[in-house]
Amino acid sequence: MSELWFEDLSTGSVWTSTGRTLTEADVVAFCGVSGDFHPLHVDAEYAARSRFGARLVHGALVLSIATGQRGQLPFVGEAFVAFVEIRKWAMRRPVHIGDTVRTRTTVEEARATSDGVRGIVVQRVEVLNQHDEVVHDGEMVNVVRTRPGC
Amino acid sequence: MSELWFEDLSTGSVWTSTGRTLTEADVVAFCGVSGDFHPLHVDAEYAARSRFGARLVHGALVLSIATGQRGQLPFVGEAFVAFVEIRKWAMRRPVHIGDTVRTRTTVEEARATSDGVRGIVVQRVEVLNQHDEVVHDGEMVNVVRTRPGC
Numbered sequence: 001m002s003e004l005w006f007e008d009l010s011t012g013s014v015w016t017s018t019g020r021t022l023t024e025a026d027v028v029a030f031c032g033v034s035g036d037f038h039p040l041h042v043d044a045e046y047a048a049r050s051r052f053g054a055r056l057v058h059g060a061l062v063l064s065i066a067t068g069q070r071g072q073l074p075f076v077g078e079a080f081v082a083f084v085e086i087r088k089w090a091m092r093r094p095v096h097i098g099d100t101v102r103t104r105t106t107v108e109e110a111r112a113t114s115d116g117v118r119g120i121v122v123q124r125v126e127v128l129n130q131h132d133e134v135v136h137d138g139e140m141v142n143v144v145r146t147r148p149g150c
Numbered sequence: 151m152s153e154l155w156f157e158d159l160s161t162g163s164v165w166t167s168t169g170r171t172l173t174e175a176d177v178v179a180f181c182g183v184s185g186d187f188h189p190l191h192v193d194a195e196y197a198a199r200s201r202f203g204a205r206l207v208h209g210a211l212v213l214s215i216a217t218g219q220r221g222q223l224p225f226v227g228e229a230f231v232a233f234v235e236i237r238k239w240a241m242r243r244p245v246h247i248g249d250t251v252r253t254r255t256t257v258e259e260a261r262a263t264s265d266g267v268r269g270i271v272v273q274r275v276e277v278l279n280q281h282d283e284v285v286h287d288g289e290m291v292n293v294v295r296t297r298p299g300c
Binding site: 020026029030032033034035036037038040051058059060061063064065067068069071076077080081082083084085086087088089090091138 | 190
Protein backbone atom coordinates (compact mmCIF):
# COMPACT_ATOMS: atom_id res chain seq x y z
CA MET A 1 0.00 0.00 0.00
CA SER A 2 2.74 2.47 0.93
CA GLU A 3 4.86 3.63 -1.97
CA LEU A 4 7.49 5.21 0.25
CA TRP A 5 8.98 4.05 3.55
CA PHE A 6 11.11 5.78 6.16
CA GLU A 7 14.38 5.35 4.28
CA ASP A 8 12.86 6.96 1.17
CA LEU A 9 12.17 10.25 2.96
CA SER A 10 14.69 13.04 3.02
CA THR A 11 14.77 16.49 4.53
CA GLY A 12 13.32 19.13 2.24
CA SER A 13 10.94 16.86 0.31
CA VAL A 14 7.81 18.88 -0.44
CA TRP A 15 4.40 17.55 -1.31
CA THR A 16 1.12 19.44 -1.89
CA SER A 17 -2.38 17.92 -1.70
CA THR A 18 -5.31 18.50 -3.98
CA GLY A 19 -7.74 21.23 -2.86
CA ARG A 20 -10.93 20.96 -0.84
CA THR A 21 -13.69 23.55 -0.68
CA LEU A 22 -14.94 24.04 2.86
CA THR A 23 -18.70 23.86 2.71
CA GLU A 24 -21.52 24.74 5.09
CA ALA A 25 -22.14 20.99 5.38
CA ASP A 26 -18.57 20.45 6.64
CA VAL A 27 -19.02 23.11 9.33
CA VAL A 28 -22.41 21.76 10.44
CA ALA A 29 -21.11 18.18 10.58
CA PHE A 30 -18.04 19.27 12.53
CA CYS A 31 -20.20 21.01 15.14
CA GLY A 32 -21.77 17.65 15.98
CA VAL A 33 -18.51 15.72 15.84
CA SER A 34 -16.53 18.18 17.99
CA GLY A 35 -19.34 19.51 20.16
CA ASP A 36 -18.16 23.07 19.42
CA PHE A 37 -21.30 25.10 18.70
CA HIS A 38 -19.80 28.53 19.42
CA PRO A 39 -21.95 31.24 17.77
CA LEU A 40 -19.03 32.31 15.57
CA HIS A 41 -19.49 28.94 13.83
CA VAL A 42 -23.26 28.43 13.97
CA ASP A 43 -24.98 31.84 14.24
CA ALA A 44 -24.78 33.68 10.91
CA GLU A 45 -26.26 36.86 12.45
CA TYR A 46 -23.82 36.91 15.39
CA ALA A 47 -20.88 36.17 13.09
CA ALA A 48 -21.95 38.95 10.68
CA ARG A 49 -21.75 41.46 13.55
CA SER A 50 -18.34 40.15 14.68
CA ARG A 51 -14.96 41.34 13.45
CA PHE A 52 -14.90 38.28 11.14
CA GLY A 53 -18.02 39.38 9.21
CA ALA A 54 -19.30 35.85 8.55
CA ARG A 55 -19.32 32.39 10.15
CA LEU A 56 -15.84 30.99 10.71
CA VAL A 57 -14.71 27.50 9.86
CA HIS A 58 -13.51 25.99 13.16
CA GLY A 59 -9.72 26.09 13.52
CA ALA A 60 -9.78 22.45 14.61
CA LEU A 61 -11.68 21.55 11.43
CA VAL A 62 -9.02 23.16 9.24
CA LEU A 63 -6.37 21.26 11.20
CA SER A 64 -8.38 18.01 10.84
CA ILE A 65 -8.71 18.49 7.09
CA ALA A 66 -4.95 19.04 6.90
CA THR A 67 -4.49 15.62 8.53
CA GLY A 68 -6.84 14.14 5.92
CA GLN A 69 -5.10 15.91 3.04
CA ARG A 70 -1.69 14.67 4.10
CA GLY A 71 -3.25 11.17 3.89
CA GLN A 72 -2.56 11.50 0.16
CA LEU A 73 1.16 11.34 0.95
CA PRO A 74 2.91 8.26 -0.41
CA PHE A 75 4.18 7.22 3.05
CA VAL A 76 0.85 7.57 4.84
CA GLY A 77 -0.22 3.99 4.28
CA GLU A 78 1.29 0.88 5.85
CA ALA A 79 4.51 2.80 6.50
CA PHE A 80 2.63 5.15 8.81
CA VAL A 81 2.78 3.92 12.42
CA ALA A 82 1.40 6.88 14.36
CA PHE A 83 0.85 10.62 14.49
CA VAL A 84 2.25 11.46 17.91
CA GLU A 85 2.66 15.19 18.37
CA ILE A 86 1.86 18.68 17.11
CA ARG A 87 4.88 20.82 17.95
CA LYS A 88 3.13 24.07 17.17
CA TRP A 89 0.12 25.17 15.16
CA ALA A 90 -0.74 28.78 14.32
CA MET A 91 -4.12 29.90 13.00
CA ARG A 92 -2.92 32.90 11.02
CA ARG A 93 -6.02 33.95 9.08
CA PRO A 94 -9.75 33.33 9.42
CA VAL A 95 -11.17 30.65 7.13
CA HIS A 96 -14.74 31.01 5.85
CA ILE A 97 -17.31 28.77 4.22
CA GLY A 98 -16.53 28.69 0.49
CA ASP A 99 -12.74 28.91 0.89
CA THR A 100 -10.71 26.19 -0.80
CA VAL A 101 -7.70 24.82 1.04
CA ARG A 102 -4.81 22.56 0.20
CA THR A 103 -2.04 21.25 2.43
CA ARG A 104 1.66 21.53 1.68
CA THR A 105 4.05 19.42 3.72
CA THR A 106 7.83 19.55 3.88
CA VAL A 107 10.00 16.95 5.60
CA GLU A 108 11.95 18.96 8.17
CA GLU A 109 13.62 16.08 9.96
CA ALA A 110 13.86 12.31 9.38
CA ARG A 111 15.68 10.54 12.18
CA ALA A 112 16.05 6.75 12.52
CA THR A 113 15.28 5.26 15.93
CA SER A 114 17.57 2.76 17.62
CA ASP A 115 15.29 -0.23 16.88
CA GLY A 116 16.16 0.04 13.17
CA VAL A 117 12.59 -0.60 12.02
CA ARG A 118 11.17 2.88 12.26
CA GLY A 119 12.00 6.56 12.34
CA ILE A 120 10.66 9.90 13.46
CA VAL A 121 9.53 12.23 10.68
CA VAL A 122 8.84 15.88 11.46
CA GLN A 123 6.72 17.60 8.83
CA ARG A 124 6.28 21.29 8.35
CA VAL A 125 2.59 21.56 7.43
CA GLU A 126 1.07 24.62 5.75
CA VAL A 127 -2.58 25.05 4.82
CA LEU A 128 -3.05 27.44 1.89
CA ASN A 129 -6.24 29.04 0.66
CA GLN A 130 -7.35 29.87 -2.89
CA HIS A 131 -5.29 33.09 -2.78
CA ASP A 132 -2.11 31.13 -1.91
CA GLU A 133 -2.15 32.64 1.58
CA VAL A 134 -1.00 30.45 4.46
CA VAL A 135 -4.05 30.25 6.74
CA HIS A 136 -2.62 27.74 9.27
CA ASP A 137 0.84 26.31 9.71
CA GLY A 138 2.79 24.20 12.13
CA GLU A 139 4.75 21.01 12.66
CA MET A 140 3.50 17.45 12.97
CA VAL A 141 5.61 14.58 14.32
CA ASN A 142 5.05 11.05 13.04
CA VAL A 143 6.47 7.57 13.46
CA VAL A 144 7.16 5.92 10.08
CA ARG A 145 8.24 2.32 9.42
CA THR A 146 11.19 1.22 7.33
CA ARG A 147 10.62 -1.00 4.29
CA PRO A 148 9.68 -4.54 5.38
CA GLY A 149 12.60 -6.96 5.11
CA CYS A 150 15.21 -4.22 5.29
CA MET B 151 -23.93 34.79 27.46
CA SER B 152 -20.42 34.73 28.97
CA GLU B 153 -20.32 34.46 32.73
CA LEU B 154 -16.63 35.31 32.94
CA TRP B 155 -14.56 37.83 31.03
CA PHE B 156 -10.81 38.34 30.68
CA GLU B 157 -10.40 40.19 33.99
CA ASP B 158 -12.15 37.33 35.83
CA LEU B 159 -9.51 34.78 34.80
CA SER B 160 -6.47 34.12 36.88
CA THR B 161 -3.50 31.82 36.56
CA GLY B 162 -4.10 28.41 38.06
CA SER B 163 -7.88 28.33 37.59
CA VAL B 164 -8.84 24.75 36.78
CA TRP B 165 -12.00 23.57 35.10
CA THR B 166 -13.01 20.04 34.02
CA SER B 167 -15.70 19.20 31.45
CA THR B 168 -18.32 16.51 31.58
CA GLY B 169 -17.37 13.22 29.90
CA ARG B 170 -18.05 12.01 26.38
CA THR B 171 -17.93 8.42 25.19
CA LEU B 172 -16.19 8.10 21.85
CA THR B 173 -18.44 5.99 19.65
CA GLU B 174 -18.02 4.20 16.34
CA ALA B 175 -20.41 6.81 14.90
CA ASP B 176 -18.02 9.59 15.94
CA VAL B 177 -15.09 7.89 14.21
CA VAL B 178 -17.08 7.19 11.03
CA ALA B 179 -18.39 10.77 10.89
CA PHE B 180 -14.91 12.17 11.48
CA CYS B 181 -13.51 10.15 8.55
CA GLY B 182 -15.84 12.02 6.22
CA VAL B 183 -15.29 15.40 7.83
CA SER B 184 -11.48 15.15 7.93
CA GLY B 185 -10.91 12.97 4.88
CA ASP B 186 -8.63 10.73 6.97
CA PHE B 187 -9.56 7.13 6.09
CA HIS B 188 -6.30 5.53 7.23
CA PRO B 189 -6.85 1.77 7.83
CA LEU B 190 -5.95 2.18 11.51
CA HIS B 191 -9.22 4.12 11.80
CA VAL B 192 -11.49 2.32 9.33
CA ASP B 193 -10.24 -1.26 8.86
CA ALA B 194 -11.05 -3.34 11.95
CA GLU B 195 -9.05 -6.32 10.62
CA TYR B 196 -5.95 -4.25 9.83
CA ALA B 197 -6.17 -2.47 13.20
CA ALA B 198 -6.54 -5.80 15.03
CA ARG B 199 -3.24 -6.98 13.53
CA SER B 200 -1.50 -3.69 14.41
CA ARG B 201 0.32 -2.88 17.64
CA PHE B 202 -2.84 -1.04 18.76
CA GLY B 203 -5.05 -4.16 18.63
CA ALA B 204 -8.21 -2.33 17.55
CA ARG B 205 -9.32 0.70 15.53
CA LEU B 206 -7.90 3.97 16.84
CA VAL B 207 -9.86 7.14 17.38
CA HIS B 208 -8.13 9.78 15.22
CA GLY B 209 -5.79 12.01 17.22
CA ALA B 210 -7.31 15.05 15.52
CA LEU B 211 -10.77 13.90 16.64
CA VAL B 212 -9.68 13.72 20.27
CA LEU B 213 -8.19 17.21 19.91
CA SER B 214 -11.40 18.45 18.24
CA ILE B 215 -13.54 17.04 21.04
CA ALA B 216 -11.29 18.78 23.56
CA THR B 217 -12.08 22.07 21.79
CA GLY B 218 -15.79 21.24 22.07
CA GLN B 219 -15.52 20.24 25.72
CA ARG B 220 -13.77 23.46 26.64
CA GLY B 221 -16.81 25.20 25.09
CA GLN B 222 -18.46 24.50 28.45
CA LEU B 223 -16.05 26.99 30.01
CA PRO B 224 -17.73 30.10 31.41
CA PHE B 225 -15.58 32.43 29.28
CA VAL B 226 -16.12 30.61 25.98
CA GLY B 227 -19.17 32.63 24.98
CA GLU B 228 -19.23 36.26 23.95
CA ALA B 229 -15.97 36.81 25.81
CA PHE B 230 -14.20 34.43 23.45
CA VAL B 231 -12.71 36.29 20.48
CA ALA B 232 -10.55 33.64 18.83
CA PHE B 233 -8.56 30.44 19.25
CA VAL B 234 -5.27 31.40 17.64
CA GLU B 235 -2.57 28.85 18.39
CA ILE B 236 -1.69 25.40 19.69
CA ARG B 237 1.70 25.72 21.33
CA LYS B 238 2.20 21.99 21.63
CA TRP B 239 0.01 18.90 21.62
CA ALA B 240 1.17 15.41 22.59
CA MET B 241 -0.81 12.23 21.85
CA ARG B 242 0.42 10.17 24.77
CA ARG B 243 -1.81 7.10 24.65
CA PRO B 244 -3.99 5.45 22.03
CA VAL B 245 -7.70 6.18 22.31
CA HIS B 246 -10.19 3.50 21.25
CA ILE B 247 -13.90 3.35 20.45
CA GLY B 248 -15.75 3.03 23.77
CA ASP B 249 -13.31 5.17 25.76
CA THR B 250 -14.83 8.10 27.66
CA VAL B 251 -12.90 11.35 27.74
CA ARG B 252 -13.17 14.62 29.58
CA THR B 253 -11.10 17.77 29.23
CA ARG B 254 -9.34 19.56 32.07
CA THR B 255 -8.08 23.08 31.45
CA THR B 256 -5.86 25.23 33.61
CA VAL B 257 -5.19 28.91 32.98
CA GLU B 258 -1.40 29.09 32.62
CA GLU B 259 -1.11 32.71 31.59
CA ALA B 260 -3.55 35.63 31.32
CA ARG B 261 -1.94 38.71 29.83
CA ALA B 262 -3.76 41.94 28.94
CA THR B 263 -3.03 43.42 25.53
CA SER B 264 -2.25 47.09 25.03
CA ASP B 265 -5.68 47.90 23.56
CA GLY B 266 -7.27 47.36 26.98
CA VAL B 267 -10.28 45.48 25.58
CA ARG B 268 -8.87 42.00 25.37
CA GLY B 269 -6.19 39.66 26.64
CA ILE B 270 -4.27 36.54 25.74
CA VAL B 271 -5.18 33.43 27.73
CA VAL B 272 -2.93 30.38 27.54
CA GLN B 273 -4.66 27.19 28.70
CA ARG B 274 -2.99 23.97 29.64
CA VAL B 275 -5.39 21.38 28.22
CA GLU B 276 -5.42 17.73 29.31
CA VAL B 277 -7.71 15.04 27.93
CA LEU B 278 -8.30 12.25 30.46
CA ASN B 279 -9.84 8.85 29.86
CA GLN B 280 -12.08 6.76 32.13
CA HIS B 281 -8.99 5.49 34.00
CA ASP B 282 -7.90 9.07 34.76
CA GLU B 283 -4.95 8.68 32.42
CA VAL B 284 -3.88 11.71 30.40
CA VAL B 285 -4.29 10.59 26.77
CA HIS B 286 -3.49 13.94 25.12
CA ASP B 287 -2.18 17.19 26.51
CA GLY B 288 -0.92 20.53 25.34
CA GLU B 289 -1.41 24.27 25.36
CA MET B 290 -4.00 26.38 23.55
CA VAL B 291 -3.75 30.14 23.12
CA ASN B 292 -6.90 32.26 22.97
CA VAL B 293 -7.93 35.88 22.70
CA VAL B 294 -10.54 36.79 25.34
CA ARG B 295 -12.48 40.06 25.66
CA THR B 296 -12.77 42.17 28.78
CA ARG B 297 -16.20 42.87 30.29
CA PRO B 298 -18.15 45.31 28.07
CA GLY B 299 -18.14 48.83 29.43
CA CYS B 300 -14.99 48.29 31.52
